[in-house]
Amino acid sequence: MRSVVVLLAVLLGAAPAFAQTEEAYVEPPALTPVVVDLLWESDGLTPPFYQGRSLAGPGSRVRLLAMPIFGKGAAAIAPQNLVYTWKKDKTVLGSLSGKGKSSITVESPLRYGAEVVSVDVSTEDGSATARASARIESIEPFVALYIDHPLFGPLFHAGLAEDANILESEASLMAVPFFAPARYPDSPGLVYEWRVNRNIVAPSRSTPSRITISAAGSDGVALVELLVTHATNFFFEAERTWNLSFFSGSRGGGGGSDPFSAPSGGFSE
Amino acid sequence: MRISQSTLYFGAAAVLVVILGALLGWFFFVRSQNTVTEYIDSARGFNDDAGGSAGGGGVFGGGASSGGNAGVGTATGDGGGAKAPRLWKITTTPVAGFAFRGKTSQLSFVERSSGNVLSADPEKTKVSRLTNTLFPKTIEAIFGTADAVILRSIGSDGSIETFAGLIATSTDTDPGGAPGTLEGVRLEKNILAIAPRAGSTTVFFIATNSAGQAVGSLSDWRGGAQKVVLSSAIVGWRPMYLSDGSLYILQKPSDATDGHLFKIRQDRSLERILGGIPGLVALPKARSSAVLYSTIEDGVPVLLGQVSASSTPVTFPVRTIADKCVWADGTALVAYCAVPRNPVGRNFLRTWYAGMVHTTDSIWKLQVSAGTAEEVFVPPSDSSLDVSHVTIDSSGSYLAFTNTKDQTLWMLALNE
Numbered sequence: 001m002r003s004v005v006v007l008l009a010v011l012l013g014a015a016p017a018f019a020q021t022e023e024a025y026v027e028p029p030a031l032t033p034v035v036v037d038l039l040w041e042s043d044g045l046t047p048p049f050y051q052g053r054s055l056a057g058p059g060s061r062v063r064l065l066a067m068p069i070f071g072k073g074a075a076a077i078a079p080q081n082l083v084y085t086w087k088k089d090k091t092v093l094g095s096l097s098g099k100g101k102s103s104i105t106v107e108s109p110l111r112y113g114a115e116v117v118s119v120d121v122s123t124e125d126g127s128a129t130a131r132a133s134a135r136i137e138s139i140e141p142f143v144a145l146y147i148d149h150p151l152f153g154p155l156f157h158a159g160l161a162e163d164a165n166i167l168e169s170e171a172s173l174m175a176v177p178f179f180a181p182a183r184y185p186d187s188p189g190l191v192y193e194w195r196v197n198r199n200i201v202a203p204s205r206s207t208p209s210r211i212t213i214s215a216a217g218s219d220g221v222a223l224v225e226l227l228v229t230h231a232t233n234f235f236f237e238a239e240r241t242w243n244l245s246f247f248s249g250s251r252g253g254g255g256g257s258d259p260f261s262a263p264s265g266g267f268s269e
Numbered sequence: 270m271r272i273s274q275s276t277l278y279f280g281a282a283a284v285l286v287v288i289l290g291a292l293l294g295w296f297f298f299v300r301s302q303n304t305v306t307e308y309i310d311s312a313r314g315f316n317d318d319a320g321g322s323a324g325g326g327g328v329f330g331g332g333a334s335s336g337g338n339a340g341v342g343t344a345t346g347d348g349g350g351a352k353a354p355r356l357w358k359i360t361t362t363p364v365a366g367f368a369f370r371g372k373t374s375q376l377s378f379v380e381r382s383s384g385n386v387l388s389a390d391p392e393k394t395k396v397s398r399l400t401n402t403l404f405p406k407t408i409e410a411i412f413g414t415a416d417a418v419i420l421r422s423i424g425s426d427g428s429i430e431t432f433a434g435l436i437a438t439s440t441d442t443d444p445g446g447a448p449g450t451l452e453g454v455r456l457e458k459n460i461l462a463i464a465p466r467a468g469s470t471t472v473f474f475i476a477t478n479s480a481g482q483a484v485g486s487l488s489d490w491r492g493g494a495q496k497v498v499l500s501s502a503i504v505g506w507r508p509m510y511l512s513d514g515s516l517y518i519l520q521k522p523s524d525a526t527d528g529h530l531f532k533i534r535q536d537r538s539l540e541r542i543l544g545g546i547p548g549l550v551a552l553p554k555a556r557s558s559a560v561l562y563s564t565i566e567d568g569v570p571v572l573l574g575q576v577s578a579s580s581t582p583v584t585f586p587v588r589t590i591a592d593k594c595v596w597a598d599g600t601a602l603v604a605y606c607a608v609p610r611n612p613v614g615r616n617f618l619r620t621w622y623a624g625m626v627h628t629t630d631s632i633w634k635l636q637v638s639a640g641t642a643e644e645v646f647v648p649p650s651d652s653s654l655d656v657s658h659v660t661i662d663s664s665g666s667y668l669a670f671t672n673t674k675d676q677t678l679w680m681l682a683l684n685e
Contacts (some may be wrong), residue, residue: 037529037544039520041505043481048429049409049421051592052622053505053523065502067529069541103502134527144623151382152363153406153423157676159624178623184427 031075031128036068036121038132042108044179045187047146047156055139056108057179059233062136065103066119070128077123085120099124109138111235141179141238143228148172148210163243170214171246177209177228177238185209189232195225215246222246353391355682356648363676365420366410367669369662371468376669377418378678379410384420386436386451391667391680400436402451413465413472417490418451424458431456431463433472433490456492461504465490467512467555475499475506485518485533498537511555517542524548524565524618542578548618550591552604559602559637563590568615574637576602583640587633590618594635595659595668602637605645605668605683607656627655627674632681646681654679 041053044060056062066084070077080100086093088106096104109115118133144159147166154174175185175192182190192208194201203211213222222244230236359378367378376389377399384404388397409421416436424430434453456463456474461483463474470490478484483506485499498516505521516533528549531539543551548565558577563570570590573582587608594606609628613621620626632646648654655673662669668681 037527037541039503039529040526041503041521047623048423048427050622051507051521052619053521053526055523055526055619063502063504067531067539067541105502144625146624151406153381153408155363155624155676156408157363157624157673161625186427 031071031077031123033072034068034070034128034130036066036119036130036132038064038066038117038119038134040064040117040134040136042179043181044108045177045182045185046179047144047154047176047185049156055179056136057139057141057181058108058111058235059181059230060108060179061105061181062108062117063103063105064117064119064134066121066132067102068121068130070121070123070130081124083122083124085122087118087120089116109136111138111140113138139179141177141228141236143175143177143226143238143240145224145226145240145242146174146176148174160242160244162241163245165245165247167247169216169246170212171244172210172212173224175209175226175228177236180228180236180238181230181233189230191229191231193227193229195223197223198225213244213246220246351394353394353680353682355685356646356652357389357391357394357680357682358652359389359396359678359680361677364410364671364678365407366412366418366658367671367678368412368415368660369667369669370415372663374662374664374667376667376678376680377412377415379407379418379420381407381676383407384410384422384451385448386418389678389680391682398448400451401448402434404432404451411463411465413470413490414468417465417470419463419465419472420451421460421463428458429460430458431460431474433492435470435490454491462506462508464508464510466510466514469512471510473498473508473510473516475504475508477504498533499539509553511553513555515553515555517551517553519549519551522548522550522618524568524616530560530562548590550618552591552594552596554596554602557600557602559596561591561594561596561604561635561637563592565618568613568617570613570617572606574602574604574635574640576638583637585635585640585642587635587642588612589630589633593630593656593659595661597661597665598663599665603665604635604637605659605661606633606635606642607631607654607659607670608633608642608644621673624673629653630656632656632668645683 040062042056042060042062044054044057046054068079068082070082079102083099084101085097086104093104106117114135114137116133116135118131120129120131122129146159147155149155177190180190186207186209192203194203194211196213201211224242224244226240228238363381365379365381367376370377370388374391377386378389379386384407385398386400388399404420407420407422411419418434420432420434422430432453432455434451437449437452457476459476461475463472465472472488472490473485475483475485483501483504484497486495486497488495503520506518507521509517518531518533520529522528525547527545527547529544530542530549530551532542534540542560543549543562546564549562551560551562553560560575563572570588572585572587572589574585575582587606589606589608594604597603597605607630609630611629613628614626631644633642634645635642656670657673659668659670666682666684668683670679671677672679
């Protein structure tokens with residue numbers, strides 16, 4: 001997905017004016033530099049304070065911004081005075097192209113797919129042109145699980161590994177489906193199917209991305225399975241499993257039994 | 270009915286006894302509350318053990334133990350006294366942010382659990398509480414000056430909340446005094462990124478407008494006198510507002526996708542500093558055109574330095590990202606970086622930012638002009654450090670950073 005910045009710098013205009021006499025040749029003023037950067041990101045879900053870029057998950061939308069540099073100093077041409085021609089693969093996006101149209105928003109590629117979006121930027125008289133393109137690949141969605149600590153809040157710095165130890169007898173867990181077509185983890189449209197030790201756990205309607213697991217004062221392993229889908233986007237699906245070992249500090253109670261399969265629940269919302 | 274004089278005396282004596290009893294009860298109640306406070310501070314890791322000793326009964330349990338030349342110690346309470354060990358584990362619980370206090374080696378930091386501001390003094394191995402105003406579950410704290418701090422948290426509706434606070438009572442003039450309050454204002458919701466100018470109370474922040482575009486504004490500490498200096502269809506920016514007043518925006522990085530660094534000029538135009546670099550993380554230096562930056566090549570981080578805009582970048586013989594680096598103050602182009610001691614995996618940036626992977630780092634000193642790197646500190650084996658948010662004091666004597674594994678706060682003396 002490396003965007004390729006191509007510098008064309010097609011400087012047309014007046015050809016060198018060779019005089020009939022022996023007058024000195026005068027170079028016409030060149031418009032330099034002529035370059036365009038193509039920036040992109042998706043509007044897919046990332047957790048608050050996430051320092052990385054949102055990538056193109058299935059169903060998300062991709063924002064692209066052309067940032068041209070046409071000349072410098074007083075000779076520079078303002079970006080809004082340049083003409084932008086956008087293409088998705090080889091198809092010209094006519095309605096999105098035109099003078100001053102330096103940014104567009106397009107759908108992400110379909111799952112497992114990739115698309116090349118390019119932009120030609122030129123002066124109104126066509127005397128200078130630059131092109132940039134970006135290959136945008138659909139990224140495989142993944143879901144991360146974090147502890148929502150009662151004192152510290154969500155521990156986004158410590159995503160739970162597939163085999164993780166939790167030094168508490170109870171933990172509130174928060175799932176984040178990265179790059180999902182949603183603004184928040186609990187946005188309408190995202191569907192969470194939680195299972196703990198093969199038992200379906202129905203999360204709260206208002207906060208379906210969270211469950212609380214209680215080991216009820218004993219130690220044990222909870223097999224947590226999560227499938228996240230989207231109600232209207234059938235291409236979005238993220239699935240993951242964790243083995244969470246709870247250590248309550250009171251080892252006498254649980255032994256080797258499964259404290260989570262007790263009829264009394266062991267789970268709470 | 271006539272009341273005898275002796276009855277009056279008995280009555281007065283009884284009232285006196287009741288009053289004395291109430292005062293005695295109040296005394297014991299207050300004393301027990303002090304005990305509770307001390308107990309809570311101990312639980313936060315500020316125990317009364319001398320620095321360098323083992324222990325530190327933090328919420329996460331278990332402080333670090335001493336470790337030979339690379340001694341590790343935990344924070345003390347009000348006692349303090351001795352100089353901190355070379356590697357000082359200041360907290361055993363997560364912190365939200367920190368900064369050195371002006372030109373001193375004292376470090377202000379914010380507890381995640383309470384939002385309280387505390388100060389750590391490495392010369393005395395002492396931690397003092399500067400504020401007691403409660404801001405529970407503070408996720409991020411950013412200091413402008415020593416007494417101006419921005420606290421960020423997640424609201425009940427999932428929105429990002431931002432509070433710009435000023436410490437009402439400074440312990441600079443009242444060492445050991447009672448904690449002050451943090452007074453300030455709540456800024457607008459869902460500020461995407463915010464950066465105070467280092468050493469001042471001017472702020473640059475990025476929010477989105479109704480069209481979903483990013484709008485970057487300068488403002489005073491209370492969010493007033495706003496002046497828009499950036500409008501962009503791309504919203505994922507990291508702002509950097511340096512002490513010399515220069516303002517940079519870095520597009521949020523991704524491993525295999527090109528990144529860009531721009532400088533916002535006075536006339537609001539953008540000057541392209543770096544661009545078209547996969548996995549770009551950049552660290553411009555104040556009062557200089559030097560930039561330290563990293564890229565990802567075939568899944569491997571590569572660290573480069575550029576002393577000026579026109580110079581050829583030098584590649585350092587260490588494999589790390591600029592997120593783990595800090596420029597030292599002064600005109601010499603010296604930087605310190607934490608370098609993973611083992612190769613990192615694929616998609617390192619994405620997984621590291623998501624907290625899915627962690628590294629074990631050592632500390633290196635970089636001479637950027639020469640393009641050389643020297644390992645200056647290897648943490649003891651019982652202190653596995655995944656370093657982030659590195660900062661350095663003005664004299665270049667101390668590094669402070671968080672261990673990303675648990676967001677605990679650490680300080681390293683460089684000149685020992």
